[in-house]
Amino acid sequence: MRIVCIGGGPAGLYFGLLMKKRNPGHEVTVIERNRPYDTFGWGVVFSDQTLGNLRAADAPSAEAILDAFNHWDDIEIHFRGRSVRSSGHGFCGIGRKRLLNILQARCEELGVKLVFETQVVDDSAYDADLIIASDGLNSAVRQKYAHTYQPDIDVRDCRFVWLGTxxxxxxxxxxxxxxxxxxxxxxxxxxxDQTSTFIVETPERVWRAAGLDEMSKEDSIAFCEKLFAKYLDGHSLMSNAAHLRGSSQWVRFPRVVNKEWVHWRSNANGTRTPIVLMGDAAHTAHFSIGSGTKLALEDAIELANSISAHPGSHPDDLAAALKHYTEVRSIDVLRIQNAARNSTEWFEHVDRYTSFEPEQFAYSLLTRSQRISHENLRERDARYLSGFEDWLAKRAGVERAADKHSIPPMFTPFKVRGVTLKNRVMVSPMAQYSAVDGVAGDYHLMHLGARAMGGAALVMTEMTCVSPEARITPGCPGMYAPEHLAAWKRIVDLVHLQSDAKIGIQLGHSGAKGSTRVAWEGIDQPLDDGNWPLVSASPQQYLRGISQHSRAATHDELRAIEQQFVKATRMSIEAGFDWLELHCAHGYFLSSFLSPLTNHRTDEYGGSLENRLRYPLQVFSAIRAVWPQDKPISVRISAHDWVEGGNTPDDAVKIAQAFKAAGADMIDVSSGQVSKEEKPVFGRMFQTPFADRVRNEAGIATIAVGAISEADHVNSIIAAGRADLCAIARPHLANPSWTLNEAAKIGYLEIAWPKPYTAAKMQLERNLERERAQAIANAGLTAQQRAQRAEGTV
Incomplete structure (x- = not known):
């Protein structure tokens, strides 16, 4: 093949040498606009895992890179006069210039043609079978064929300057x-051996407030030297960007995503040449996770592998190789970019976490990308994590016994008003659609009783409706008739008698989403008959052309519904519930007031967010006034409507602040289900960032929900201060004793089981310990080797 790489950075050089190594018959040319030894930036970072990938692809260049590496295991965090150090991270640093020189030398050794000081202005000047567009962040090739690649460039908030010392x-x-x-x-x-990279970063607003936008390059470097003098030990900061002047050396990071990675150029002779994006031209990942160069090199490895796997000379073979390359790399890159986004946002909003004590601030930083988890930290540095767990438990009012292991964060107690929860796990409200005429029967006794005995600290009822018309389906439970009170009291008494769990009731009204079938007969589908009239903030049809139409509630109806909530609250007190939650999420009645998508009123309850909050706050204040002062009330909200023009996480913070001022104790932070036009972005713990924002910006305790499925998730969320409780839904449907089972999985043996279940506890713990031992033996790895192989980022 005739291959031309436009751009002589890590991606172009490495792909060139890999292809030439695999087939010396390839004619490979790498074209670079700079001189051979010109480059910008200081050092780059690799993980140990990345180095392993390089060894497998080309051992000689990998060994040369390894010889030039400076390796470290520790991360040190300085905050408010304190230092926190964690080990076992396994990373390497190398000068960018040194890395390029190693790759250039290897290219020359293999016979790759290197062309320097050549600015490519027109790719059509090159007659090749394959063209690689590795021309960097501001790729001219990508811009020329933007109609194919469809780039999406998101310029982030922070300004940063790349210096050395x-x-x-x-x-x-x-x-x-x-x-x-x-x-x-x-x-x-x-x-x-002589130099360190020193990147200084701050949000745009802070950068401008400090006057750095008007400073000369020399003055801004002096500003940084003075600010960070205690860490520099008298050394100066240096810039190698001689071509930049003044504030232009401070840049904002652009996150680059391309919908397509391959453009097929039609040539004059009737042939077609693929032009393939690689490296920063294809994607970027923020420097705070050190993955930009890693991604570029792994692009090169995968494309070389893909071509080797489709070795034919027919154009269809190359097309198949490029298809495989883009499919594989787009998945890997998306995973890294998601982690990078989390990390980027953490640094953009450092002030969100500066109220933390240094111990928790450091933990939050270490786990910010969600790629390094609680147990991953234990593998890397068990001593550090054990000390942090002891510190966190002590803050929660408990200390481990001298002969016991440290207490995982999810098993620390949490007190709200006069209620103390034994741990941080809550059985989320989950609709069961199994009531008859609103009565919670034997099914609910079994369902909630089993989960109360399963180790969770708090079990919640599903949304319990305040009137017959407030039900979602005919199978929804209620709290509006005497038989409802008696049924719920029976369940509450059982939970209190047979477990040490607390039990809460979630009160709500379906609004425009009512009068539908039970889920397994057609979720959100209207009843065939027996429908009841629907009211909401404004006229609405939840499913266009399918759902019943609701009408706007009148002022008289609003007063009546408020009193229905009050009556249900009084009945909940009599039933003995420990906790109350007001459902203001998911497009139901109170939620319909909060969202501009569903509230089009022109009275005092519509318009601004302040007005849209007015009625839900009115209902909340009414129930808070009658609910016992020593018992908590949480409020469930949809923190993101996932629809343009709907509520956003910014609005969620304001909503939470308003409920906090009204006396709410916690915000149960969910999202979506307000509009069928929504386009949520799912993923592991995908709603936790909303709970994080609400907790640490609104200053109120939060409950995290959504795709939290293992102890490691809960421990990471609680320890990092992203939420105070975790509501677990579907895992609790699959296993009522999820909490007990997860404790055994992570080797925490001090959790109490129901006495009749003691034999099962010991058996489970023995079985899991054998499985862990066998897995370690099979892997044949030491603890240090496991830590080095654990994938993660700085």
């Missing part, structure tokens, strides 16, 4: 300093 850091160092303008942070690491 002769101060040699012995760990990957994060330093945070507060100024009168706001917070600045430094990312520093050694990359050779």
């Amino acid at each position: 002769k101060k040699l850091f012995d760990a990957f160092t994060f330093a945070f300093e507060e100024t009168e303008f706001g917070w600045f942070q430094a990312h520093a690491y050694r990359f050779d």
Whole structure:
């Protein structure tokens, strides 16, 4: 093949040498606009895992890179005069110039043609079988064929400057300093025997407030030297961007995503040449997870592998190889970019976490990308994590016994008003559609009783309706008739008698989403007969052309519904519930007031967010006034409507602040289900960032929900201060004793089981311990080797 790589960065050079190594008959040319030894930036970072991938692809270049690496295991975090160090992270630093020189030398050794000081202005000047567009972040090729690639470039908020220093850091160092303008942070690491990278970053608003937008390059470097002097030990900061002047050296990171990675160019002779994006031209990942160069090199490896797997000379073979390349890499890149997005947002909003004590601030930083989890940290540095768990447990009012293991965060107690929960796990409200005329029967006794005995601290009823017309389906339970009170009291008494769990009731009204079939007969589908009239904030049809039409509730109806909530609250007190939750989410009646998608009223209950909050707050205040002062009330909200023009996480913070001011104790942070036009972005713990924002911006305790499925998730969320409780739904349907089972899985033996279940506890713990031992033996790895192989990012 005739191959031309436009751009002589890591992607173009590495792909060139890999292809030439695999088939010396390939004619490979790499074209670079800079001189042979020109490059910008200081050092780059790899994980140990990345180095393993390089060894497998080309051992000689990998060994040369390894010889030039500076390796460290530690991350050190400086915050508010304290330092926290964690080990076992296994990362390497190398100068960008040194890396390129190694790849250039390997290319020359293999016979790759290197062309320098050539700016490619027109790819059509190159007659080749394959063209690689590895021309960087501001790719001219990508811009030329933007109609095919369909790039999406998101310029992030923080400004950063890439500097160097002769101060040699012995760990990957994060330093945070507060100024009168706001917070600045430094990312520093050694990359050779003489130099360290020193990146200074701050949000755009802080950068401008500090006047850095008007400073000369020299003055802004002096500003950084003074700000971070305690970490530099008298060393200066250096810039190698001689071509930049003043504030232009401070840039904002662009996150690049392309819908397509291959453009087929039609040639004059009737042939077609594929032009393939690679490296920063195809995608970017924020430097805070150190993955940009990693992604570029792994692009090269995968494309070379894909071509080797489709070795034929027919154009269809190359097309199949490129299809495989884009399918595989787009998945891997998306995973890294999701982690990078989480990390980027953490640094953009450092002030969200600066009220944390240094111990929790450091943990939050280490786990910010959600790729390093609680148990992953234990593998890397068990001593660090055990000490942090002891600190966290002590803050919760408990200490481990001298002969016991540290207490995982999910098993620390949590007190709200006069109610103390034994741990941080809650059985989420889950619609069961099994009531008869609103009465919770034997099914609910079994369902909630089993889960109360399963180890969770709090079990919640499904949405319990305040009137017959408030039901979602005929199978929904209610709290509006004497027989409802008696049925619920029977269940509450059982939970209190047979377990040490607390039980809460979620009160709600279906609004425009009512009068439908039970889920397994057609979710959200209207009843065939027996329908009841629907009211909501404004006229609405939830499913266009299918659902019943609701009408706007009148003022008299609003007063009547408010009193129905009050009556249900009084009945809940009599039933003995420990906790009450007001359902203001998912498009139901109270939610329909909060969202601009469903509230088009022109009275005092419509318009601005303040007005849209008015009625839900009115109902909340009415139930808070009668609910016992020593018992908590939480409010479930939809933090994101996932529809343009709907509520966003910014609105969720304001909504939470309003409920907090009205006396709410916690916000149960869900999202969506307000409109069928929604386009949610799903994933592991995908709603936890909303709980994080509400907790740490509105200053109110939160409950995290959504795709939280294992102890590791719960421990990470609680320990990082992203939420105070975790509501587990579907895993609890599959296993009523989910909490007990997860404790055994992570080896926490101190959790109490119901006495009749003691034999099962011991059996389960023995079985799981044998499985862990066998897995370790099969892997044949030491603990240190397992930590090095554990995938994660700085």
